[in-house]
Structures are given as C-alpha cells and as structure tokens.
Amino acid sequence: METYIKSVNLTKKFGDYLAVDKINLDVKKGEIYGFLGPNGAGKTTTIRMLTGTLKPSEGEVYICGLPLKDKEIEIKKMIGVIPDEPKLYEGLRGNEFLDFIIGIYQLDKKETISKLEELTNAFGVDYLNDYIGDYSHGMKQKLMLISVLMREPRVMFLDEPTVGLDARSARLLKDLLTKIAQKGSTVFITTHVLEIAEKMCDRIGIINEGKLIAEGNLDELRALSKEGNTSLEDLFLELTGNEDVVDIVEAL
Amino acid sequence: MREFLLLYKYASKITKPTKNRMLNFSNVLGWIISLILILLLTIPLGMAFYEIGKSLMIPLSSLGLDYNGYLFDIYMFIYPLTFGLMAVLTLVPSMVFNIYESEDIEFLFTLPIRRSSIFIFKSIMGLSMGMIPLAILVVVGISYALLLKVNLILSIIAMLFFIVFLLFLSLLLGAFFARIMTKSSAKIISQIFLYVSIIFYVVLMNLIPRQMEASPQDILNSFNSFFAIIHGDYSYLLPINWFMYLVNLDIRVFGLVILATLVLGYFIYKNSNHFELESGRGKTKKTKGVSVSKHPVINKELRLTFRNPQNLFGIAYAIVFPIIMLLINKQFLSGAMFVALFASMYTSNLSMQLMSVERKTWPLIMLLPVNDNFILRVKALIPTAIYTFVYLIVLIVSYFGIGLNPIMFLSVIPMISVLLFSSYFGLYLYLKNPNRDFNGPAVKLNFRENISVQFTSFLFGLGSIIPFVMLDYIDNNSELWFKAIAWFGPWLILIVTVVITTRVINSTKKILNNWE
Numbered sequence: 001m002e003t004y005i006k007s008v009n010l011t012k013k014f015g016d017y018l019a020v021d022k023i024n025l026d027v028k029k030g031e032i033y034g035f036l037g038p039n040g041a042g043k044t045t046t047i048r049m050l051t052g053t054l055k056p057s058e059g060e061v062y063i064c065g066l067p068l069k070d071k072e073i074e075i076k077k078m079i080g081v082i083p084d085e086p087k088l089y090e091g092l093r094g095n096e097f098l099d100f101i102i103g104i105y106q107l108d109k110k111e112t113i114s115k116l117e118e119l120t121n122a123f124g125v126d127y128l129n130d131y132i133g134d135y136s137h138g139m140k141q142k143l144m145l146i147s148v149l150m151r152e153p154r155v156m157f158l159d160e161p162t163v164g165l166d167a168r169s170a171r172l173l174k175d176l177l178t179k180i181a182q183k184g185s186t187v188f189i190t191t192h193v194l195e196i197a198e199k200m201c202d203r204i205g206i207i208n209e210g211k212l213i214a215e216g217n218l219d220e221l222r223a224l225s226k227e228g229n230t231s232l233e234d235l236f237l238e239l240t241g242n243e244d245v246v247d248i249v250e251a252l
Numbered sequence: 253m254r255e256f257l258l259l260y261k262y263a264s265k266i267t268k269p270t271k272n273r274m275l276n277f278s279n280v281l282g283w284i285i286s287l288i289l290i291l292l293l294t295i296p297l298g299m300a301f302y303e304i305g306k307s308l309m310i311p312l313s314s315l316g317l318d319y320n321g322y323l324f325d326i327y328m329f330i331y332p333l334t335f336g337l338m339a340v341l342t343l344v345p346s347m348v349f350n351i352y353e354s355e356d357i358e359f360l361f362t363l364p365i366r367r368s369s370i371f372i373f374k375s376i377m378g379l380s381m382g383m384i385p386l387a388i389l390v391v392v393g394i395s396y397a398l399l400l401k402v403n404l405i406l407s408i409i410a411m412l413f414f415i416v417f418l419l420f421l422s423l424l425l426g427a428f429f430a431r432i433m434t435k436s437s438a439k440i441i442s443q444i445f446l447y448v449s450i451i452f453y454v455v456l457m458n459l460i461p462r463q464m465e466a467s468p469q470d471i472l473n474s475f476n477s478f479f480a481i482i483h484g485d486y487s488y489l490l491p492i493n494w495f496m497y498l499v500n501l502d503i504r505v506f507g508l509v510i511l512a513t514l515v516l517g518y519f520i521y522k523n524s525n526h527f528e529l530e531s532g533r534g535k536t537k538k539t540k541g542v543s544v545s546k547h548p549v550i551n552k553e554l555r556l557t558f559r560n561p562q563n564l565f566g567i568a569y570a571i572v573f574p575i576i577m578l579l580i581n582k583q584f585l586s587g588a589m590f591v592a593l594f595a596s597m598y599t600s601n602l603s604m605q606l607m608s609v610e611r612k613t614w615p616l617i618m619l620l621p622v623n624d625n626f627i628l629r630v631k632a633l634i635p636t637a638i639y640t641f642v643y644l645i646v647l648i649v650s651y652f653g654i655g656l657n658p659i660m661f662l663s664v665i666p667m668i669s670v671l672l673f674s675s676y677f678g679l680y681l682y683l684k685n686p687n688r689d690f691n692g693p694a695v696k697l698n699f700r701e702n703i704s705v706q707f708t709s710f711l712f713g714l715g716s717i718i719p720f721v722m723l724d725y726i727d728n729n730s731e732l733w734f735k736a737i738a739w740f741g742p743w744l745i746l747i748v749t750v751v752i753t754t755r756v757i758n759s760t761k762k763i764l765n766n767w768e
Contacts, residue, residue: 048603048768051619052619053615053618053619053768054616054768055766073623074621076619076620077621081619083615083616083619087612087616088613088616089552089556089613090612091556091560091609092555092556096552099545099551100545100552103545103546103547103548103551104548104549105621132266209305
C-alpha cells in the first residue's frame with residue numbers, strides 16, 4: 001500500500017527544549033491515523049512540521065512520496081489542514097473566505113460549488129453572508145472544515161477537530177472522515193476524545209514527552225499493556241504514566 | 253472609580269514593558285509630535301478665522317437687524333456646529349472600533365467588574381481620532397473670545413465644559429451602537445460616520461477661501477434667517493448655540509451644559525451596563541452564492557484594506573488635507589508636503605497592518621499553496637499603489653486647479669520608489685518583531701522604528717517632490733548647485749531607494765521564510 005505520510009527522525013528543538021524527538025511515521029493511503037498524547041506531548045508541533053508550518057530541527061517529511069522541503073507548494077495543494085484553533089480573516093464574510101480558498105487552490109468552480117452546497121446544508125451553515133468576526137468558535141470551525149472538505153484533499157490533518165462542534169456536527173464529521181478514507185484519502189487526526197480514536201482510527205500512535213511511545217491498531221496496543229488494560233483510555237493512561245488519576249481524585 | 257483605576261493598571265501591565273528610557277522617551281516624543289501636528293493643522297485655521305472675524309465684527313443692529321450680536325456670529329454658529337458634529341462623528345466610531353478590536357474584552361466581561369466601567373474605559377482608550385476636530389473647535393473658540401475681548405481663561409474653561417459635553421454625547425452614542433448592533437455592523441456604521449466627517453472637512457475647508465472674499469452684505473443676504481436661531485429669545489436653549497454662548501461667558505448656558513452632561517452621564521451609565529458584544533448570527537438567513545475570483549489574494553487584501561476604518565482614514569486624510577492646503581495656499585508644494593507626510597506615515601503602517609492580519613490568523617497563510625514572496629509582494633504593492641494613486645489625485649487636482657506644470661507628473665516615478673521602500677521597510681520591521689500590541693486596529697512602532705521608516709520616507713518623499721518644484725525657478729542666474737538638485741535630486745533618490753529597497757526585500761524574505 002502506498003505511503004501518504006512519512007516522517008524520518010522528525011525532531012524539533014526550541015532552544016534546549018526537545019519538543020519532538022526522532023519521530024518516524026508511516027501512514028498509508030486510505031488510513032485513519034489517530035495521534036494521541038497528553039497536553040504538551042508534542043502533537044501540535046508534529047502536525048505543524050508535517051504540514052510545513054514549522055521547520056524541523058532534524059529529519060525529513062514526505063507527503064504522497066514528495067519531500068516537503070523541496071515540494072512545499074505542490075504538497076500544500078494536496079493536503080488539507082484543520083488547525084487546533086480556527087483563526088480566519090475576521091474582516092471577510094464566510095462566502096468571501098470560501099471564494100478566496102477556491103481561487104487559491106484553483107478549484108473547478110461548478111464542481112466545488114455543488115460540493116459546497118452539500119456541505120453547508122449538512123453542517124447547517126446558513127451564515128456565509130455574515131462577517132467571520134461575528135462567528136462563534138464552532139461556526140468558524142465548521143467554515144474551516146467546509147473549506148477543507150470541499151477540496152477533497154488526498155491527505156487531511158486535523159488537530160482536535162471536534163472542539164467547539166455540536167454533537168450533530170461532530171458525528172457528521174466522524175462519518176465524513178470515514179467516508180473520505182474509504183475513498184482513498186488519508187486522515188491524520190489528534191484528539192483527546194479517546195472514544196473517537198477507538199471507533200474511527202485504523203491505527204493509533206501515542207506520543208509522550210516528544211517521543212512516539214506506542215503505535216499500532218487497538219489489538220497491538222492492548223498487547224503492550226503490562227496490566228491487561230483493554231480500553232483505550234486505560235491503555236493511554238498506563239502508557240503515558242498517568243495512572244495515578246484515581247488516587248489524586250480520592251486525595252482531593 | 254476603583255474599578256476604573258484597576259482597569260487602567262491592568263491595561264498598562266498588558267502592553268509590552270518598556271526596556272529602557274529611550275522607549276519611555278519615545279512615548280513622550282510621540283505625544284509631542286502629535287501635538288505639533290495638531291497645532292500645525294489648527295493654528296493656520298484659527299488665524300484665518302480671526303482674520304475673517306476682524307472684518308465681520310459688525311453689530312447686527314447697525315445692519316438693521318433687531319438682535320444683540322455681530323455679523324460674525326453666523327460663522328460662530330456654523331463652525332462649532334460642523335466641527336462639533338465632526339468630533340462626534342469621529343469619536344463614536346473610534347470608540348466603537350476600539351471596543352470591538354480589544355482582544356481582552358471577552359475576558360474582562362467574565363470579571364466581577366461593572367460593564368459600564370469596561371465600556372467607559374475602553375471608549376476613552378479610543379478617543380485619539382477625534383482630537384483634531386476638537387482642537388479646531390478650541391482654536392475657533394479662542395479666536396472668537398479674542399474678538400469679543402472677553403476673559404480668555406474663563407472662555408477656555410467654558411469651552412472645556414462643552415468638550416466634556418461632546419465626549420459624553422459621543423460616549424452615549426457609542427454605548428447605543430455597541431448595544432444595538434452586531435460587531436460588524438457597528439464597524440460599518442463607523443465607516444459611514446468617517447466618510448461623512450471627511451466630506452464635512454472637504455466642504456468646510458473649501459468654503460474658507462470664499463468666505464474671506466465675501467462682503468458683509470453678501471453674508472447678511474445669505475444667512476439672514478439664521479440670526480433668529482442664533483439670537484432669538486430662547487436661542488440659548490439650543491445645544492447648537494451653546495458653544496458660542498459659552499465662549500461669550502453666558503452663565504445660563506453654563507448651567508445648561510452641566511445639567512445636560514450629568515443627564516448624559518446617567519444614561520451612559522444605565523445604557524453601558526447592558527452592553528454586550530453581539531454576534532451577527534441569525535441576522536441573515538440566505539447564503540449568497542460564492543463567486544470565484546481570478547486574483548484571490550489581491551481581492552482578499554483589498555477587502556481587508558478597505559474594511560478597516562483606520563486605513564480608510566489614512567487614505568482619506570492623505571487626499572483631503574493636501575487638496576485643502578493646495579486650494580488655500582494656491583501652491584502645489586504645500587499640498588505635496590502633506591502627501592509626502594501622510595504617505596510616509598500610512599504606507600508603511602498599511603503594509604504592516606496587512607501583514608499583522610496574517611499574524612492574527614497564523615498559521616493559515618502558511619497552509620496555503622502560495623509562494624511566500626508573492627504574499628510579500630502583494631502586501632507591499634497594495635499600499636504603494638494606493639498612495640501612488642493618492643499622489644496622482646493631488647497632481648491632477650493641482651493641474652486643473654492651479655495650473656501645475658505638467659513636468660511635475662514625472663515626480664510620480666521617484667515617488668513610487670519611495671512608497672515601495674516605505675512599504676517593504678514596514679513589512680521588514682513588522683516581521684522582525686511580529687509580537688506587537690494588537691490591542692487596537694493600528695500596528696504600533698517604537699520611536700526608533702518610527703524614525704527609521706516614517707521620517708526617512710518623508711525626507712525621501714520631499715526629496716522627490718521639491719526638486720521638481722525647483723525646476724520652475726531655474727533661470728540663467730541660478731546657481732549650479734540649485735540646478736543640480738533640481739535636475740538630478742529625484743533621480744538620485746530613485747537610485748538610492750531602489751538599492752535600499754532591494755536589500756530590505758532580501759532581508760524581509762529571509763525573515764518570512766523562517767517565520768514560525
């Protein structure tokens with residue numbers, strides 16, 4: 001199977017602080033890859049390096065076989081990114097932002113507008129005439145999602161995409177991502193909602209203190225448990241060294 | 253009051269701490285420069301007003317009208333009315349914009365502080381834009397007081413009462429707009445207010461030269477009916493007359509102004525305690541079709557440029573003031589100097605402001621399949637194109653208005669280079685330190701940066717224009733150095749700015765490529 005996301009010894013240092021330490025990823029075409037980790041583990045830094053918004057201190061990134069270092073613009077045309085916070089141009093209206101995206105990616109007008117209509121209806125987006133500055137977090141998140149989904153990118157990176165979404169939209173997103181992966185796109189997703197990772201992801205990588213400490217499908221991860229944990233939540237806590245949660249709560 | 257002081261303390265803490273005395277000095281110097289600019293704009297107007305007044309202090313009774321007062325009072329009615337209105341029209345949008353642009357306002361709402369305190373504090377922080385019309389009002393008032401030969405100190409105190417009244421009126425209108433409107437519609441209304449105030453400027457300033465030439469009889473014929481409003485039995489009750497009556501030290505109007513200010517204060521307090529930042533959600537239901545543009549980046553930048561009232565203000569001022577000065581002095585140079593001044597200030601500021609949008613939405617721009625250098629180019633070229641267009645307008649008006657020598661049109665060439673330098677230098681300074689204070693629509697520069705970009709651009713701008721003016725004065729007796737400056741000065745500046753700009757572009761590209 002073709003590799004769509006590949007990183008080789010991906011490392012990022014901020015001064016003396018090692019944020020990401022030699023991460024090697026190999027995510028295949030059509031795969032949904034869950035990237036989990038506690039706060040500050042290095043998830044967002046990794047995504048930023050994979051998407052070209054942050055230059056690695058060491059290591060290489062390849063998207064759909066192309067080196068990110070040399071083919072940044074071509075790669076950016078193939079990927080779609082939903083950052084952890086939807087920061088958009090507040091002085092533009094929603095439809096103007098979409099117009100900007102369609103123009104930048106040189107998308108086919110007729111085809112894209114038809115997809116756009118389906119997506120706006122599905123997500124209940126009826127506020128495109130309003131200024132983005134007036135949107136709530138969830139409304140911005142939906143606009144950002146629509147602007148990426150309408151392009152049907154070959155690789156999608158989503159950093160905490162369900163934050164701010166209502167239950168219906170979150171469910172819709174999960175179903176759409178599954179469908180997109182079935183069509184052959186690769187989805188790289190970070191989330192703190194372990195249920196999402198458990199239900200959606202083909203494979204899961206767990207990062208802690210900048211190191212990829214575990215990787216595999218759910219059964220492979222279960223096999224790593226020394227305490228026989230079977231739920232992803234217990235596994236995650238065991239692997240990231242946060243099992244003392246129950247004791248802390250009781251002490252409090 | 254305690255809440256107010258606490259907010260002030262908090263506001264002074266969240267701004268970037270000053271590292272050395274130089275920066276504190278720069279703040280003081282910034283105030284001094286602003287004051288000098290205001291004085292430069294207002295004193296000539298005050299003097300012109302005084303000169304008109306000297307010949308028009310004719311008692312109305314001697315002109316056959318049964319009123320106490322002077323013929324000149326008609327101007328004392330029109331000017332304060334216009335500038336008072338202009339002050340309100342610039343203060344209200346400035347306040348509303350400052351409130352909506354404040355990044356910390358949502359946080360402040362969560363604190364146990366009265367909303368009225370937050371509103372008033374934020375409004376006062378955004379008052380700077382209305383200072384010019386208020387200063388003009390004071391200068392006009394002083395001229396009138398001198399003409400009336402009343403106690404000047406008391407007159408000035410009376411004027412300050414009126415200014416407080418105007419500020420309170422603006423605060424109430426600001427509270428009203430902030431309360432009933434969505435964030436974006438309040439901004440749009442602000443823009444309309446700004447346009448209206450600029451139109452006022454143009455109309456009024458165009459009237460001055462004509463007024464200076466009008467005879468008393470003409471004035472009387474034109475404004476005869478107005479005197480009933482100004483000097484009728486109950487005229488002192490009309491707020492539009494208050495300024496004139498206050499300068500004349502009318503004790504009844506003192507009382508009225510104080511009373512009105514207190515009433516306004518009460519309503520501001522009541523109204524602003526209910527103020528909240530409404531979302532525009534639910535106001536529009538239909539989704540307008542998405543059009544696809546061929547130049548998405550340029551379209552986006554233009555939209556963002558012209559939707560920021562600060563930018564509109566900068567562009568409008570750069571057109572309006574030079575034209576006013578041109579028409580008053582009948583000299584191209586007096587107008588051109590203002591173009592150089594405003595263009596040097598606003599070109600770099602506009603390019604920085606356009607880049608700051610990307611900082612606010614970061615990393616969006618980095619995710620798009622667009623070359624960094626293209627982004628940089630667009631952000632530098634748009635301000636350059638806008639201010640070149642502004643300069644062209646001034647040239648065209650000068651050509652048709654005062655018969656400017658057509659050779660002056662050649663000065664556009666070095667001017668483009670200067671503006672490009674200013675634009676790129678602004679981008680370079682911004683990218684060198686993108687973590688600037690975002691608490692407001694403008695991107696703030698420190699003193700050294702101001703000097704390096706704006707002052708240099710101003711000098712280069714003058715250096716591109718003045719030699720062309722000098723060409724008109726060259727004759728057989730002209731000194732060689734004079735001829736040399738006139739012939740070669742602008743082209744030397746063109747070469748210098750091209751060389752510097754090329755270096756600045758290279759440095760800026762490097763910084764942008766490493767922007768994370």
